[in-house]
Amino acid sequence: MDTHTTDPAAASSPPPVAAEEAPWLTAKEQQFWRAHLEISKLLDYQLGRELQPHNLASNDYEILVVLSEAPDRRMRMTDLATATLQSKSRLSHQITRMENAGLVLRQDCPGDRRGLYAHLTELGWETMQKVAPHHVRSVRAHFIDRFTPEQIDTLYAALAPVAEHLRNLRGRA
Amino acid sequence: MDTHTTDPAAASSPPPVAAEEAPWLTAKEQQFWRAHLEISKLLDYQLGRELQPHNLASNDYEILVVLSEAPDRRMRMTDLATATLQSKSRLSHQITRMENAGLVLRQDCPGDRRGLYAHLTELGWETMQKVAPHHVRSVRAHFIDRFTPEQIDTLYAALAPVAEHLRNLRGRA
DNA sequence: CCGCGATTGTTAAATGTTGTACAATATGAC
DNA sequence: GTCATATTGTACAACATTTAACAATCGCGG
Secondary structure, three states: OOOOOOOOOOOOOOOOOOOOOOOOHHHHHHHHHHHHHHHHHHHHHHHHHHHHHHOOOHHHHHHHHHHHHHHEEEEEEEHHHHOOOOOHHHHHHHHHHHHHOEEEEEEEEOOOOOOEEEEEEEEHHHHHHHHHHHHHHHHHHHOOHHHHHHHHHHHHHHHHHHHHHHHHHOOOO | OOOOOOOOOOOOOOOOOOOOOOOOOHHHHHHHHHHHHHHHHHHHHHHHHHHHHHOOOHHHHHHHHHHOOHHEEEEEEEHHHOOOOOOOHHEEEEEHHHHHEEEOEEEEEOOOOOOOEEEEOOHHEEEHHHHHHHHHHHHHHHHHHHHHHHHHHHHHHHHHOOOOHHHHHHHHO
């Protein structure tokens, strides 16, 4: 999960690259890349950790958020899977678990007898309401509030096209 | 895994927050936060995908990188677990798998009869050499080359302190 | 209306991960 | 030296994810 600037272990010169070019990362690029990786991992870890006292995993919380924002607080399984970037199989298991926890309910889909809605229960909604403020606090404490408003604008401007690119990739993959 | 600016589903006003304050994210903050989340997930997914043809998972690749940069291309299990932010248990399984694949070898530790080294095999090293250029290309194509050099400097300057913060948290957690 | 291909969601089995307990060994106080 | 305590890595069991196969249903061309 990383790349080199320096010779990987003092044994060989820049390895033979196809033909195009040998695109090792520069020192700055590498610092940046590693910082990004580190933040991704650690932030995920920390937010999950701070969700634990509420008996929720990050995955659970994400489902709650998406459903709570959906019209009628429900969503088709496939759409929910797409929205949360999970496989249908994984989502199916996940919803089963959350259904057992009473957060969500599977609901038949009127127009399409194959389909199902995942529907937020009252408990699910209340849980969302209860936990969200804590989660926002975590997000602020460990991420958002560590940038100035100007930085946030700048960072978003830089990141948005990358997000767009990756979203497109996923689409046609 | 997200937060709200808008009323979460047109049902209640800003939920009752402890006392401190009600720190919902502003529109800009939320855009930024969601972009960050999306990039983390999708980039991880895409890089893993492009590693697959080489019969490596992201986790495997990360181990190869760390070991290949380590003195003597080996590292104590615990240190490796720390370096890759995994639990000792998980690392143990992971190394077993990689050992079966011939990429790595468990080696007794002279000074400490409890300890073991995970040692990169010749095959592991060659695999690293072979795969790294492809991986770097992926990282460039989907991330690094999508920023200007100035952006990279700016982004790194903004991210570095956050990485530092999270690293410290982890330390004392 | 028929029938074929695509879509929906689940399932079973293989694989990966996590949490806890454990045996072996080291370390330091006395 | 001897004991108590900490550290190292593994093992087992519980849980989560992935992969592939599947049954049910849709929807459209003919």
